[in-house]
Amino acid sequence: xxxxxxxxxxxxxxxxxxxxxxESIARGVVQSGVLHPSRISTAHSNPLRRSAFESFGVKVFxxxxxxxxxxxxxxxxxxxxxxxxxxxxxQPLLSKKKxxxxxxxxxxxxxxxxxxxxxxxxxxxxxxxxxxGEAATVLFFLCTLFFHCACFCLVMSLGGAATxxxxxxxxxLFGSVGKIWKxxxxxxxxxTGLSGSGPAYVYIAIEALADGGVAAGLPRELALGLASQTVxxxxxxxxxxxxxxxxxxxxxxxxxxxxxxxIHELEKDGFRGLLMNAVVAAxxxxxxxxx
Ligand SMILES: NC(=O)C1=CN([C@@H]2O[C@H](COP(=O)(O)OP(=O)(O)OC[C@H]3O[C@@H](n4cnc5c(N)ncnc54)[C@H](OP(=O)(O)O)[C@@H]3O)[C@@H](O)[C@H]2O)C=CC1
Ligand SMILES: O=C(O)[C@@H]1CCC=N1
Numbered sequence: 478x479x480x481x482x483x484x485x486x487x488x489x490x491x492x493x494x495x496x497x498x499x500e501s502i503a504r505g506v507v508q509s510g511v512l513h514p515s516r517i518s519t520a521h522s523n524p525l526r527r528s529a530f531e532s533f534g535v536k537v538f539x540x541x542x543x544x545x546x547x548x549x550x551x552x553x554x555x556x557x558x559x560x561x562x563x564x565x566x567x568q569p570l571l572s573k574k575k576x577x578x579x580x581x582x583x584x585x586x587x588x589x590x591x592x593x594x595x596x597x598x599x600x601x602x603x604x605x606x607x608x609x610g611e612a613a614t615v616l617f618f619l620c621t622l623f624f625h626c627a628c629f630c631l632v633m634s635l636g637g638a639a640t641x642x643x644x645x646x647x648x649x650l651f652g653s654v655g656k657i658w659k660x661x662x663x664x665x666x667x668x669t670g671l672s673g674s675g676p677a678y679v680y681i682a683i684e685a686l687a688d689g690g691v692a693a694g695l696p697r698e699l700a701l702g703l704a705s706q707t708v709x710x711x712x713x714x715x716x717x718x719x720x721x722x723x724x725x726x727x728x729x730x731x732x733x734x735x736x737x738x739x740i741h742e743l744e745k746d747g748f749r750g751l752l753m754n755a756v757v758a759a760x761x762x763x764x765x766x767x768x
Contacts, residue, residue, distance in 0.1 A: 483645045485511045490650070491548030493541050493563060494555035495521040495530060498580055501608040502552070503535055505654030509610060512650075520544045545570040550646070552578040552601075553589075557766035560584050564592040571595050576643050582669045583766025586617060586662055597639045599647050602668050603654070604676050612655030613672040616647060617662045670760030678755050683708050 490512060492499035499519060507514045514534030520541050521527050527537045538544055545551055545567055555563050560581045564571070571577060577598040579589050590596045600617040607614070651657050660668060683704045690700030715722050730736040743749075 483642060483649055485646065485649050485653070486513065486516070488512070488549045488646065489516045489518070489547060490550045490552065491517070491544035492519040493544060493551060493553050493567070495519040495526045495537070496554060497605060498603065499552065499554035500529055501605040501612075502554070502580075502603060502651075502654060503530065504533060505607040505610050505612065506650065507533055507535075508608075509653035511653040518544050518547050541567055542570060545575065548575065550576045550578065550650070552580060554580050557581045557584050561588070561592055564589060568592065568594050573597055576639070576646065578647065581766070582673060583666060583763040585767050588768050597643065599639065599643065600662060600665065601647065601651060602665055602673050603651060604672055606676060607651075607654035610654055612651070613675075614651040614655055614657045615660050615665070615668045615672065616644075616651065616657060617660065617665060666760045666763040667756070669763040670756040670758070673763075674759040675756075678752060679708060 490503075490506070492503065503514075503517055503519070506512050506517065515536065517534075518536040518538060519530055520538040520543060521530075522539060530537050536547070538547070541563065551571070553560055553564060560579065561584075571593045573595055575595070575597065577589070577593055577595060578601055579586075579598065580601050580603055582602070584600075586598060586600045589600070590598045601614060602617075603612050603614040606612050648657055683701075686704035686707065687697070687700040690703060691697055695703070711725070714720070714725055718725065720728075726740070730740060
């Protein structure tokens with residue numbers, strides 16, 4: 478039985494938690510054109526947070542309850558430390574008609590479903606480049622195997638009462654702000670440590686590369702522009718060339734040249750190990766948020 482394709486623009490999207498992650502997703506969704514800003518809402522009392530969303534047409538209520546009542550899809554984008562209280566507070570409004578999403582680091586789906594009194598809940602780990610349509614987002618689906626017409630049909634059951642259409646809806650929504658993957662929930666702490674937190678590691682690298690340029694005599698603006706574009710170009714080469722980053726690195730490092738002199742410095746001070754440690758530490762912190 479074929480179902481009609483999901484029309485994203487017939488849904489209304491609400492954010493509980495009008496912070497950096499919510500704003501990044503909302504900006505990316507609006508920029509992609511898949512949803513008009515008038516069909517997006519959030520709530521905050523702080524004038525700065527209100528104007529941040531109103532500046533691109535998103536409705537800002539004063540209460541969370543109004544957001545839930547106004548939305549078909551509700552994204553919980555508050556900090557992990559408060560998500561339980563917020564979900565419990567809104568529980569009476571979280572009917573099965575609402576598709577619920579959590580972007581909170583470390584908070585397990587089973588707990589979210591319990592607090593909401595609804596199994597129509599999906600976990601998502603996005604990152605802030607959603608704002609420019611370049612997010613790395615991982616979705617957690619509860620996969621249930623059903624016998625269907627004498628063959629296996631892997632049904633993306635998103636948690637009990639969630640449906641395959643819910644999966645398509647969430648995939649389309651987050652697919653509009655970048656690349657999406659699906660993974661088992663047991664990987665989510667590592668995913669959070671890598672791609673959830675990863676933009677911050679790269680921002681530090683860009684800042685440090687620019688500082689290196691300044692130390693070598695470049696004007697700050699030129700150094701920052703070159704550093705940013707070099708990281709963007711290198712990442713694009715990995716994503717588009719199909720080559721391993723090690724091969725791409727070797728293609729830059731001429732024998733006895735400048736690059737290998739720089740790489741030698743990085744290796745002397747354990748550059749790789751430092752990045753690995755950052756991901757592992759962030760994943761460990763994510764695990765601390767689960768009950
Ligand atoms: N930032 C990122 O790069 C990523 C964040 N996430 C996840 O997204 C979630 C939000 O993170 P982030 O956007 O960075 O955090 P922010 O602090 O920027 O945003 C959280 C927002 O929630 C608001 N808030 C606090 N309590 C309530 C409440 N009871 N009801 C409604 N809103 C409330 C805060 O308001 P106030 O400031 O007034 O307290 C704030 O505006 C977290 O769970 C995080 O793990 C996931 C991936 C990446
Ligand atoms: O720093 C944090 O906890 C959030 C989750 C992943 C990125 N930012």
